[in-house]
Amino acid sequence: MQSPTTTITAAIQNLNLNPNFLPKFPPNPLRILPEFVNHRSTASMASTFSRFKVNSKLDNSSGEFLTITEYAGKGGANVGDDLVVLFSHLEYAFKRIAALVASPVNSSLGKSSGGSQDVDAGRDKPKPLDIVSNEIILSSLKNSGKVAVMASEEDDAPVWITDNAPFVVVTDPLDGSRNIDASIPTGTIFGIYNRLIEVDNLPTEEKALLNSLQSGNRLVAAGYVLYSSATILCTTFGSGAHAFTLDHSTGDFVLTHPDIKIPPRGQxxxxxxxxxxxxxxxxxxxxxxxxxxxxxxxxxxxxxxxxxxxxxxxxxxxxxxxxxxxxxxxxxxxxxxxxxxxxxxxxxxxxxxxxxxxxxxxxxxxxxxxxxxxxxxxxxxxxxxxxxxxxxxxxxxx
Ligand SMILES: O=P(O)(O)OC[C@H]1O[C@](O)(COP(=O)(O)O)[C@@H](O)[C@@H]1O
CATH class of the missing domain: 3.40.190.80 (D-Maltodextrin-Binding Protein; domain 2)
Structure with a gap:
């Protein structure tokens, strides 16, 4: 009889060979229709970000900025309603984490400090921030109704969320948290895959694992959030990389770095x-x-x-x-x-x-x-x- 490890390895190899497992997500033309451009942003923001290269199709020289929902939605990259809904829930999670890491109440709850804060507090002991961030993301994914399984650096095994939901999310909810007590920047990293319908009939544990072990070239979208002097959400839907900055006055992530191009050579x-x-x-x-x-x-x-x-x-x-x-x-x-x-x-x-x-x-x-x-x-x-x-x-x- 085959061991479970052999079965999983065989299944993974099988996935690699099966062309049906290729992402079904279409390439995204960057089409931003003028009527979807909003008018809330100020000239000062435009000049702050003017040093970044701007794709002509996403030109914000008039000082108008797109929110991430507008960018991803029907008038923009048109990534599909399911992904737009998922992103709006992720966005909410990122804002909560941004508030958490900046909160004076929680500033001493870095990764390693959770245990030493109050040994006698038992169940009421404050949780380290990476655990709380994990819970925030999981709850947003559950609320979205769009995620079948979440695999997180903080969990031993993937969490099965909803049968038949379209996406799989992998995440490191709060990277860099070991330095957070010194207010060093931290970040969330995430990747989104399509659910592998081909393994739907397997037992939950097994299909959760196989969905989470997809190779990176099947990613539908991915990104990170940097919690620093600004909170920046940088993401790709498979057609360029774009960064959105959290505007604290409106609570929106607005497009500030469209079509980022890394210099071919740095120093x-x-x-x-x-x-x-x-x-x-x-x-x-x-x-x-x-x-x-x-x-x-x-x-x-x-x-x-x-x-x-x-x-x-x-x-x-x-x-x-x-x-x-x-x-x-x-x-x-x-x-x-x-x-x-x-x-x-x-x-x-x-x-x-x-x-x-x-x-x-x-x-x-x-x-x-x-x-x-x-x-x-x-x-x-x-x-x-x-x-x-x-x-x-x-x-x-x-
Ligand atoms: O100790 P090293 O090798 O410099 O590793 C530092 C790296 O580890 C990390 O802190 C992640 O480590 P953890 O996953 O253990 O938190 C990264 O943010 C950082 O880039």
């Missing part, structure tokens, strides 16, 4: 380089080379590392370069796949140092791997050093 590398002596030879040579301005781009690179994946990735998307974590620490399903989809849609790349992230078939829900995201020329150069994955991973205290 910044982002890595925890205290780990230098645990790195393989290739990675050391690469970093030594670009630091000295001796790489293919003859300029000395600068280092930036926040140690909060969404913040490090967002900066890389804006300015170019490479954001990396060379040890097998970040998760394929919740972090690497969604961010690689955004990176590619912005003209960048996502790699594990050898392979394109989106082509890797996940075999375990919480599978970890090295992750390199960034400008295409920087990622190509890095990969050319061959030996860039850190295999010594002793587990670090901070």
């Amino acid at each position: 910044i590398y982002s890595v925890n380089d205290a780990r230098y002596f645990d790195w393989p030879e290739g990675l050391r040579r690469y970093i030594d080379t670009i630091r000295q301005g001796k790489g293919k781009f003859p300029k000395k690179y600068s280092a930036r590392y926040i140690c909060s994946l969404v913040a490090d990735f967002h900066r890389t998307l804006m300015y170019g370069g490479v954001a990396m974590n060379p040890r097998d620490h970040l998760r394929l399903v919740y972090e690497a796949n969604p961010l690689s989809f955004v990176a590619e849609q912005a003209g960048g790349k996502g790699s594990d140092g050898k392979n394109r992230i989106l082509s890797i078939q996940p075999v375990k829900l919480h599978q970890r791997l090295p992750l390199f995201l960034g400008s295409p020329e920087d990622i190509d150069e890095l990969e050319s050093y061959g030996d860039v994955q850190q295999t010594v991973n002793p587990g670090y205290d901070v």
Whole structure:
């Protein structure tokens, strides 16, 4: 008799071969009709964001901004009613998390502090923010009625929500929370797949797992929310990457960075380089080379590392370069796949140092791997050093 693991592996391989599993989501033409453009935004916002490249079809030079619902809806990218409804519920969750991480009441509830706050408080003990964020997202997905299963970095197994709902959501509800006590930026990462109707007849546990283990090249939409000086929702529906900024005066996410293009080459590398002596030879040579301005781009690179994946990735998307974590620490399903989809849609790349992230078939829900995201020329150069994955991973205290 086959073991459950063999069955799952066989099922995954089978999914790969079956063309019916390809996303049924059509490519989205970016058609924004004038009547859907609203008039609530101010000239000052327009000038704040004027340095970002604006796609002519989404030109906001008149100071008019689209909300994400208007952008995704029938007059805009027309991503389909189901996805628009799902996004409106996700948006609500993101606003709640944004308020939570900025709240003075909760500011000391980082990932590690939940247990030490009040040992005697028992069931009333305040929960760490990543757990609360997980609950907020789950509740929004349930309320949307559009999600069959949610797989979260915070849960051991995927949660089956509704039979026959169209989508599967994978998420890291609050990444970077280990630093939140110091008010360092944090982020939510999410990916959306179509439900695999082909596995509907399997037992719940099994179909929940198979739906969650879809490879990144089947993503229908993905994105992240950066909770920082501004709250920014950057997303792709498979036709470019676009960022929306939370306007606190109206509660809307408005389109501020349409059609983001990562610079083909940056001058910044982002890595925890205290780990230098645990790195393989290739990675050391690469970093030594670009630091000295001796790489293919003859300029000395600068280092930036926040140690909060969404913040490090967002900066890389804006300015170019490479954001990396060379040890097998970040998760394929919740972090690497969604961010690689955004990176590619912005003209960048996502790699594990050898392979394109989106082509890797996940075999375990919480599978970890090295992750390199960034400008295409920087990622190509890095990969050319061959030996860039850190295999010594002793587990670090901070
Ligand atoms: O300790 P390292 O290797 O620098 O890892 C830092 C990375 O870990 C993270 O904090 C995520 O780790 P967790 O999933 O354990 O919270 C990222 O935000 C950050 O980029």
